[in-house]
Amino acid sequence: MVALTDEERRMLDGEQGAAVMKAMELLVRYADALGAENFVYTNNVAGVPGSSPQWIKDYYKEDGGDYRAVFSRFDLDSDEVVDVPRMNATSCHLQGGMDPLLWRDQGMSEEGFANFSYDEEQTAAHGIQVLKTCTPYLAGNVPVMGEHCAWMESSAVVFANSVIGARTNCEGRESTSSAMLANRIPNWGFHLDDFRKGQHSVRVDVPVQDIFDWGMLGYFIGGAVEDAIPVIEGAVSNPSLIRHKHFGAAAASSGGVEMYHMVGITPEAPNAETAFGGARRGEHFVYDADARRRVYEKLNSVGQNAAVDYVMLGCPHYSAEQIAYAAHLLEGRAVSPNAELWIFTSRAVKATAEASGHADILRKAGAKLMTDTCSAISRAVPEGTRVAALDSAKQVHYLPAMMGIEGWYGTTADCIDAACTGRWEGRLN
Amino acid sequence: MAAIVDTKPDLVLHGRKVVGGVVEGEALVTKDTISGWGGVDPMSGTIIESHHELRGKSFAGKVLIFPGAKGSSGWSVTFHTAKLAGCAPLALIFNIMTTKAALGAVVMRVPSMNEFDRDPTDCVETGDWVRVDADAGTLSVWKKQR
Numbered sequence A: 001m002v003a004l005t006d007e008e009r010r011m012l013d014g015e016q017g018a019a020v021m022k023a024m025e026l027l028v029r030y031a032d033a034l035g036a037e038n039f040v041y042t043n044n045v046a047g048v049p050g051s052s053p054q055w056i057k058d059y060y061k062e063d064g065g066d067y068r069a070v071f072s073r074f075d076l077d078s079d080e081v082v083d084v085p086r087m088n089a090t091s092c093h094l095q096g097g098m099d100p101l102l103w104r105d106q107g108m109s110e111e112g113f114a115n116f117s118y119d120e121e122q123t124a125a126h127g128i129q130v131l132k133t134c135t136p137y138l139a140g141n142v143p144v145m146g147e148h149c150a151w152m153e154s155s156a157v158v159f160a161n162s163v164i165g166a167r168t169n170c171e172g173r174e175s176t177s178s179a180m181l182a183n184r185i186p187n188w189g190f191h192l193d194d195f196r197k198g199q200h201s202v203r204v205d206v207p208v209q210d211i212f213d214w215g216m217l218g219y220f221i222g223g224a225v226e227d228a229i230p231v232i233e234g235a236v237s238n239p240s241l242i243r244h245k246h247f248g249a250a251a252a253s254s255g256g257v258e259m260y261h262m263v264g265i266t267p268e269a270p271n272a273e274t275a276f277g278g279a280r281r282g283e284h285f286v287y288d289a290d291a292r293r294r295v296y297e298k299l300n301s302v303g304q305n306a307a308v309d310y311v312m313l314g315c316p317h318y319s320a321e322q323i324a325y326a327a328h329l330l331e332g333r334a335v336s337p338n339a340e341l342w343i344f345t346s347r348a349v350k351a352t353a354e355a356s357g358h359a360d361i362l363r364k365a366g367a368k369l370m371t372d373t374c375s376a377i378s379r380a381v382p383e384g385t386r387v388a389a390l391d392s393a394k395q396v397h398y399l400p401a402m403m404g405i406e407g408w409y410g411t412t413a414d415c416i417d418a419a420c421t422g423r424w425e426g427r428l429n
Numbered sequence B: 001m002a003a004i005v006d007t008k009p010d011l012v013l014h015g016r017k018v019v020g021g022v023v024e025g026e027a028l029v030t031k032d033t034i035s036g037w038g039g040v041d042p043m044s045g046t047i048i049e050s051h052h053e054l055r056g057k058s059f060a061g062k063v064l065i066f067p068g069a070k071g072s073s074g075w076s077v078t079f080h081t082a083k084l085a086g087c088a089p090l091a092l093i094f095n096i097m098t099t100k101a102a103l104g105a106v107v108m109r110v111p112s113m114n115e116f117d118r119d120p121t122d123c124v125e126t127g128d129w130v131r132v133d134a135d136a137g138t139l140s141v142w143k144k145q146r
Helices: A006-012 A018-034 A054-059 A067-075 A110-125 A154-164 A173-182 A211-225 A241-254 A272-276 A289-299 A320-330 A347-355 A358-364 A393-403 A412-421 B075-084 B099-108
Strands: A039-041 A045-047 A091-093 A184-186 A200-208 A230-236 A284-287 A310-318 A340-345 A368-371 A387-390 A406-409 B011-014 B016-019 B022-029 B063-066 B091-094 B112-114 B129-133 B138-142
Touching (some): A018 A184, A018 B016, A018 B099, A054 A110, A067 A173, A173 B075, A173 B099, A200 A211, A200 A289, A211 A230, A211 A241, A211 A289, A211 A393, A230 A272, A241 A310, A289 A393, A310 A320, A310 A412, A320 A340, A320 A412, A340 A347, A340 A412, A347 A358, A358 A368, A387 A412, A393 A406, B016 B099, B063 B129, B075 B099, B091 B129
Parallel strands (some): A200 A230, A200 A284, A310 A387, A340 A368, B063 B091, B091 B112
Antiparallel strands (some): A039 A184, B011 B138, B016 B112, B022 B129
């Protein structure tokens, strides 16, 4: 069984209240399932605490059918309902189910919005920051190197581990909600030095410079290494936040990559030797022009019809820089009457886009700038959507399969052109 | 589904307890890793991921034998929701430990095991009858073609 400190034992004994006790009970069961030896202290927790659709609340009707019931019975997996205090750890809420203003455009009902508003009031009342984004690191929660975090959201986890050098596993809802109360998470996996060493090597032989190519390389690598840690060397250049964001999201979707090393680029990989850290080197993969073409074809295998009626940008949520670029491409043009253009971001970044005039340019062109969610999370696409165009390998991996629609993958410029003409003209250059 | 308790199993694998408990049932086996959120419809327990070997099949009431979990951090929520919908698997049997699979097993409260002496995805087939005794660390298998 996981070893406990005196303080952790007292938490289990109920000294800090029933909710913390139930949180520790869940964390002990989880640590034992993993085989963790002990816990690590964390004060940076990102999850989706307490939020639930109405049917989950109805499921717990006998327990009160409210936030308290859902948090106790679902989040803490407790047999009893307990009073839920303000969270003890610095905590934030990741993406949610709808835009707080444009929910009608997303096809949500009055009842659905009332349920969403109730959950959000409860989130704030429990001391949880309402970031409502899959990119907390773009909305005010930027961990530092070596910081032990407990984060959900695979694209944020891979960013935190690889680009920042923070330490988090890909946590789930129940473990993050518990960590918010207990300030603890099992000291397993990416919290430990040995677990962070590279396992397979990838050599990049074709230039990978812009975000479109970084996304395809990520998708290739996830498919190649699955959930292992790749060490990437070669012709990757122009690293930037948004390129890492798309690369990691793609690798986490096609495989399950939670950490990668890019030699000379990411902080735990000054050279290949350090990245592997003496670990045995596994398989070797090569990304060349042929591999690039195969990835492009795979991402576009769910696209047949060139008549695009929906363009979705913002997976993971767009940065201020990406919104500015979309506004630049759209300025003086208009979204086709046969298509819709929805761009997703966080509330924090939207405020910047409003102040900078970019949101206004998007609105004038007929695009909608939305926050909190995305089409895959909310299962919301414009009514009658048959063919979507996307600039995210992650979104094209998920959305067409979930919604039974076609999907195209291309550059942001390809997607904006499709939004304005209603035609897909993207191709691999 | 009558329990087979009086015949000798064709095969007994030894592994590590992830979540304790004992259960018997029919095996559903795949060589493909499983995505939770976006890969499973929790309301029916059906695998929906494109190109997945088990696409269209439900794990509800089956002993799910698979290499490991992948994909979104919503893995545990998806399987937890499947439990609420009455569509949880009877047990989870897997090779690769991840936070996703561990947490999913914990919140579904189903017997679960990993780290076997032989790869269960090699020596158990869909339709075989299995007995998972996570407390004793054994997976007993009765082959279906007997």
